[in-house]
Amino acid sequence: MAVSVIQFPGSNRDQDMLDAMAHTTGKAPHDVWHADTALPTDTQAIVLPGGFSYGDYLRCGAIAARAPIMADVIKAAERGMPVLGVCNGFQILIEAGLLPGALMRNASLRFVCKSVDLRVESTRSAFMSGFTKGDVWSCPVAHGDGNYVCTPDMLKNLQDDDCIAVTYAGGSNPNGSVADIAGITNKAGNVLGMMPHPENIALPHQPSQTGAKLFEGLLNLAA
Amino acid sequence: MRHYSARIIITLKNGVLDPQGKASAGALSGLGFEGVNSVRQGKVMDVELSASDDATARADLAAMCEKLLANTVIEDFEIAALTERQMA
Amino acid sequence: MRHYSARIIITLKNGVLDPQGKASAGALSGLGFEGVNSVRQGKVMDVELSASDDATARADLAAMCEKLLANTVIEDFEIAALTERQMA
Amino acid sequence: MLNPDIAITDEMIAAHGLTDDEYAHFKSLIGGREPTFTELGIVSAMWNEHCSYKSSKKWLKTLPTEGAHVIEGPGENAGVVDIGDGEAVVFKMESHNHPSYIEPYQGAATGVGGILRDVFTMGARPVAAMNALRFGEPDHPKTRHLVSGVVAGVGGYGNAFGVPTVGGEVEFHARYNGNCLVNAFAAGIAKTDGIFTSRAEGVGLPVVYLGAKTGRDGVGGATMASAEFDDSIEEKRPTVQVGDPFTEKCLLEACLELMATGAVIAIQDMGAAGLTCSAVEMGAKGDLGIHLDLDKVPCRETNMSAYEMMLSESQERMLMVLRPEKHAQAEAVFVKWGLDFAVVGKTTDTLRFEIFHEGVKVADLPIKELGDEAPEYDRPWVPPTSPKPLQDNNFDGDIADGLLTLLAAPNGASKRWVYEQYDTLVRGQTLATPGGDAGVVQVNAAGKALAFTADVTPRYVEADPFEGAKQAVAEVWRNLTAVGATPLAVTDNLNFGNPERPEIMGGFVAAIKGLGEACRELDFPIVSGNVSLYNETNGVGILPTPAIAGVGLLEAGARRVGAAFATAHEAILLVGG
Ligand SMILES: Nc1ncnc2c1ncn2[C@@H]1O[C@H](COP(=O)(O)OP(=O)(O)O)[C@@H](O)[C@H]1O
Numbered sequence: 001m002a003v004s005v006i007q008f009p010g011s012n013r014d015q016d017m018l019d020a021m022a023h024t025t026g027k028a029p030h031d032v033w034h035a036d037t038a039l040p041t042d043t044q045a046i047v048l049p050g051g052f053s054y055g056d057y058l059r060c061g062a063i064a065a066r067a068p069i070m071a072d073v074i075k076a077a078e079r080g081m082p083v084l085g086v087c088n089g090f091q092i093l094i095e096a097g098l099l100p101g102a103l104m105r106n107a108s109l110r111f112v113c114k115s116v117d118l119r120v121e122s123t124r125s126a127f128m129s130g131f132t133k134g135d136v137w138s139c140p141v142a143h144g145d146g147n148y149v150c151t152p153d154m155l156k157n158l159q160d161d162d163c164i165a166v167t168y169a170g171g172s173n174p175n176g177s178v179a180d181i182a183g184i185t186n187k188a189g190n191v192l193g194m195m196p197h198p199e200n201i202a203l204p205h206q207p208s209q210t211g212a213k214l215f216e217g218l219l220n221l222a223a
Numbered sequence: 224m225r226h227y228s229a230r231i232i233i234t235l236k237n238g239v240l241d242p243q244g245k246a247s248a249g250a251l252s253g254l255g256f257e258g259v260n261s262v263r264q265g266k267v268m269d270v271e272l273s274a275s276d277d278a279t280a281r282a283d284l285a286a287m288c289e290k291l292l293a294n295t296v297i298e299d300f301e302i303a304a305l306t307e308r309q310m311a
Numbered sequence: 312m313r314h315y316s317a318r319i320i321i322t323l324k325n326g327v328l329d330p331q332g333k334a335s336a337g338a339l340s341g342l343g344f345e346g347v348n349s350v351r352q353g354k355v356m357d358v359e360l361s362a363s364d365d366a367t368a369r370a371d372l373a374a375m376c377e378k379l380l381a382n383t384v385i386e387d388f389e390i391a392a393l394t395e396r397q398m399a
Numbered sequence: 400m401l402n403p404d405i406a407i408t409d410e411m412i413a414a415h416g417l418t419d420d421e422y423a424h425f426k427s428l429i430g431g432r433e434p435t436f437t438e439l440g441i442v443s444a445m446w447n448e449h450c451s452y453k454s455s456k457k458w459l460k461t462l463p464t465e466g467a468h469v470i471e472g473p474g475e476n477a478g479v480v481d482i483g484d485g486e487a488v489v490f491k492m493e494s495h496n497h498p499s500y501i502e503p504y505q506g507a508a509t510g511v512g513g514i515l516r517d518v519f520t521m522g523a524r525p526v527a528a529m530n531a532l533r534f535g536e537p538d539h540p541k542t543r544h545l546v547s548g549v550v551a552g553v554g555g556y557g558n559a560f561g562v563p564t565v566g567g568e569v570e571f572h573a574r575y576n577g578n579c580l581v582n583a584f585a586a587g588i589a590k591t592d593g594i595f596t597s598r599a600e601g602v603g604l605p606v607v608y609l610g611a612k613t614g615r616d617g618v619g620g621a622t623m624a625s626a627e628f629d630d631s632i633e634e635k636r637p638t639v640q641v642g643d644p645f646t647e648k649c650l651l652e653a654c655l656e657l658m659a660t661g662a663v664i665a666i667q668d669m670g671a672a673g674l675t676c677s678a679v680e681m682g683a684k685g686d687l688g689i690h691l692d693l694d695k696v697p698c699r700e701t702n703m704s705a706y707e708m709m710l711s712e713s714q715e716r717m718l719m720v721l722r723p724e725k726h727a728q729a730e731a732v733f734v735k736w737g738l739d740f741a742v743v744g745k746t747t748d749t750l751r752f753e754i755f756h757e758g759v760k761v762a763d764l765p766i767k768e769l770g771d772e773a774p775e776y777d778r779p780w781v782p783p784t785s786p787k788p789l790q791d792n793n794f795d796g797d798i799a800d801g802l803l804t805l806l807a808a809p810n811g812a813s814k815r816w817v818y819e820q821y822d823t824l825v826r827g828q829t830l831a832t833p834g835g836d837a838g839v840v841q842v843n844a845a846g847k848a849l850a851f852t853a854d855v856t857p858r859y860v861e862a863d864p865f866e867g868a869k870q871a872v873a874e875v876w877r878n879l880t881a882v883g884a885t886p887l888a889v890t891d892n893l894n895f896g897n898p899e900r901p902e903i904m905g906g907f908v909a910a911i912k913g914l915g916e917a918c919r920e921l922d923f924p925i926v927s928g929n930v931s932l933y934n935e936t937n938g939v940g941i942l943p944t945p946a947i948a949g950v951g952l953l954e955a956g957a958r959r960v961g962a963a964f965a966t967a968h969e970a971i972l973l974v975g976g
Contacts, residue, residue, distance in 0.1 A: 009645070009648075009649050009736065009737060010559070010645050010648055010649070012559075012560070012561025012648065012825055012826075013561070013825060013826075013827070015826065015827070016825070016826060016827035019827060020827070035735075050825075051561060052558070052559040052561075052644070052645060052648070054246045054250070054645060055242055055243075055246060055559060055643065055644060055645025055646075056559065056645075057242060057243040057245075057246040057247065057645065058243060058246060058247050058250070058264075058379070058380070059382055062379065062382065063246060063247075063250040063379070066250065066253070066254060066378070066379060095382065102327075102382065102384060102385045104328065104329075104330055105330045105331050106330070107330050109330065109331065109334050110551070110820050111551075111554050111555070111558055111820050111821075111822070112819055112820070113558075113818075113819055113820070113821060113822045113823055113824060114819050140824050142558070142822045142823075142824060142825065144558070147330060149327065149328050149385075151326070176330065197824070199827065200824050200827050203827065205828075205830060205841055205846065205956065205957065206827065224346075226348075232355055233355075234355065234357065238614060238615045238616075238700055239616075239639070239641055240611075240614055240616060240640070240641040240643065240699070240713070240714075241641075242641070242643035242645060242646065244356075244357075245643075246645065247356070247379070247380065249737065250379055251375055251379060251380075254375075254378055254379060256360075256371060256374070256375055258312075258360045258361040258362050258368075258371060259358060259359070259360050259375075260314075260359040260360060260361065261358070261359045262356055262357070262358050262359075263356070263357040264354060264355065264356055264357075265354070265355035265356075265357065266352060266353070266354060266355060267320055267321075267322065267352070267353040267354065267355050268332075268335070268350055268351070268352055268353075269322065269332075269350070269351040269352075269353065270347060270349070270350050271347070271348040271349045271350075272344075272346045272347050272348060273346040273348065274346050280346075283344060283346060286344070287339055287342075287344055287347075290342055291335065291338055291339060291342060292335060292339075294502070294504075296501065296502045296639055297502065297505070297639055297641065
């Protein structure tokens with residue numbers, strides 16, 4: 001089971017992600033530099049971690065989405081490999097065209113870091129396979145640009161295609177996202193992007209270990 | 224009352240560091256645009272407003288920039304366009 | 312090679328929500344600017360570039376917008392100015 | 400020979416904040432000749448209050464700075480304390496008060512950037528940050544603008560850089576109407592055998608410039624930081640520095656990678672008075688001269704003069720003495736991270752600070768004297784008057800109403816609205832977020848953790864500077880012990896008004912005595928700190944504010960305790976005096 005975590009200049013939850021993944025899957029993931037042109041050949045899943053790649057300058061994730069490694073990430077995603085983007089990683093997936101819509105400034109215009117309640121809406125992604133639809137769990141968010149927007153048509157497609165993976169539950173929407181969207185998948189279900197940080201609730205010293213389920217979901221891939 | 228569409232351009236003062244422009248210029252080179260020497264990023268504000276006449280509209284816009292839209296410590300602003308709109 | 316200064320204006324497409332513009336409009340009302348009906352915020356990019364001629368410069372700038380500077384899913388761009396600079 | 404570029408006038412000397420005596424002394428150090436304009440700029444930067452501590456040095460020397468675990472006390476970029484297992488915590492607090500009043504977002508952001516650099520220049524990876532903020536009355540016309548800008552700036556820099564903010568203070572009082580206080584704290588973890596200092600060693604070695612390019616930012620900023628404000632403040636604005644947390648994050652990674660290669664002999668961040676202070680410090684500490692060639696300095700603006708380059712406060716820059724055989728390896732690290740790397744000079748055995756620009760020697764100064772012979776004053780002071788006894792004000796209102804009023808008051812209310820704008824969790828090691836007595840961060844896989852708190856109650860210090868300062872130290876100590884930590888050491892940020900007023904100076908002296916007594920009594924050494932004087936506008940000074948930040952150790956982070964009641968029906972005990 002080999003997971004590749006991509007490191008961009010300005011990524012800052014890369015270590016958090018590497019730690020959480022190593023702990024839950026029992027195997028150290030690859031730490032892949034953005035300027036590389038190919039993923040390690042044994043890669044079975046890809047994770048784009050949180051942070052402020054390129055300072056979030058221009059648009060969040062815009063510059064990282066055009067990094068050399070991304071051509072290979074896009075190819076792998078199109079072949080059906082599981083790809084997870086968390087926070088800045090979600091923004092990068094959107095900028096790379098792997099997921100629809102846009103992530104804009106939080107409606108409050110402020111950065112927000114706190115715990116919110118998430119509800120699982122779909123378990124089609126490999127990363128969500130450890131959850132059951134309707135599960136509600138508490139998870140931290142930490143972002144300034146997590147306000148998911150899309151056109152009414154796009155929203156209808158997301159709903160019709162079962163592409164909404166997680167929503168903010170119980171009025172805890174921290175950023176103004178349309179339809180309380182916290183995370184979405186592509187139509188095929190192999191690419192998942194989400195704003196909240198499951199990697200910060202995975203290790204024994206963290207407030208809960210619910211987030212570890214996302215990475216345990218990958219263990220099936222090894223079989 | 225007349226109705227106007229205005230465009231305000233806000234740019235960083237000369238010499239003020241522009242990390243955003245710097246990052247964009249670097250990324251453009253990385254994408255193979257070799258002729259790019261520098262990029263400076265600013266803001267554009269398209270404002271729809273009502274005022275009794277052109278001069279008042281301009282004065283209002285300047286006041287909005289001074290008080291809120293521009294950070295005059297590090298930014299300059301300019302009213303780049305002001306056109307009257309016909310209301311339906 | 313010729314040297315150019317260009318200004319690109321990037322604005323949100325109609326219908327795309329603009330939290331920053333909305334917040335600015337709200338804040339302006341709060342400050343007593345009653346005539347403000349709406350604010351939409353966009354970006355200005357002032358680019359210095361070298362190219363063989365005007366047409367190439369324009370084509371390069373459009374390509375930069377398509378590939379990086381604008382997110383054409385939600386943004387429109389326009390080359391608002393292109394002037395040749397004399398180098399010292 | 401030196402280029403006598405511009406004749407020095409009395410007005411220039413005054414504009415550079417030098418007194419007649421200071422100028423005369425400076426001239427005597429250079430053989431009586433007239434300095435060049437660049438030299439005047441250099442000496443004004445070195446000898447202003449901010450860099451030379453000329454009003455406070457005499458008193459700071461009285462503070463207890465040693466202890467069983469102290470590896471490095473005041474004098475370096477940050478203090479270093481042993482936490483066992485071959486690891487050390489590196490920490491410091493620093494003010495960015497004046498810049499934050501002028502441009503709250505950028506002022507606060509660059510304050511955070513500066514303190515983070517102080518920590519990672521020493522080889523430590525930053526693991527926690529705090530911020531102690533003080534503003535004027537909530538309904539003062541400037542307060543809202545300052546609060547929102549400062550809080551956004553602290554968050555904007557720290558969140559993007561990727562350090563969790565785990566504590567701090569926010570307080571409002573009319574005496575800060577004209578001078579807000581922004582004190583930023585950072586702590587990092589280093590290996591005890593991997594600590595880097597600014598002490599240069601070896602003659603003829605390359606002096607290397609690292610990081611971002613130099614612009615005209617903050618030219619004269621260090622001089623400004625030591626000046627009282629008046630209504631001409633608007634004119635001081637164009638010197639504002641803009642922070643670039645992205646570049647700083649790359650600089651952190653590049654520096655730690657570089658240090659691991661063994662290429663670094665000495666390293667110093669360019670803070671106030673940038674290239675000047677860093678070069679002089681490296682040379683003076685190592686008993687070496689420094690030769691700089693300004694034509695090699697990476698600049699982002701054209702036609703910069705030697706004066707501007709020497710005084711620029713552009714952020715995210717470092718100066719290093721390099722092992723020449725590691726040059727290629729070191730440069731590759733910086734290229735990888737997209738940063739500038741340029742050899743700008745060399746160490747010499749002349750003990751002179753020699754600067755060349757466009758083939759002309761623009762400065763030739765005795766390097767040790769620039770630091771060692773900076774003026775030091777024993778400012779006149781009067782002992783504080785003892786406070787009037789409190790009136791016996793028996794409260795006869797409704798206790799519940801009184802409590803609600805206290806809880807709703809800006810100073811008593813929850814600060815959640817502030818700390819929710821900070822990333823308190825990045826790095827995944829935070830055990831206790833803001834909201835309790837102290838923030839707690841795990842620092843190794845075995846579960847060892849550090850606790851952080853910042854405290855002071857300025858109205859106590861105003862009433863009785865000696866007791867007020869003692870109380871601040873005691874509160875820090877209690878907040879650390881309350882989460883289960885063993886207090887290790889403190890850093891302080893002494894914010895006061897104009898030291899040339901004997902009653903302000905008297906308060907400062909008494910506060911230092913109180914601080915020293917409390918720390919000696921508790922065996923709680925002061926390993927780093929910062930002094931910010933002249934916090935005064937149109938003659939109104941701030942409340943005396945000696946902010947104290949403390950660090951404590953928990954051998955097992957899992958055994959920490961929080962402030963929340965765990966379950967119902969438990970006994971509640973009151974302990975203490
Ligand atoms: N600027 C700030 N940044 C981060 N945390 C803060 C800030 N201001 C206050 N806090 C946090 O809010 C809590 C309450 O602060 P304070 O009222 O100063 O409490 P106390 O007096 O008990 O130390 C503390 O946990 C403190 O760390």
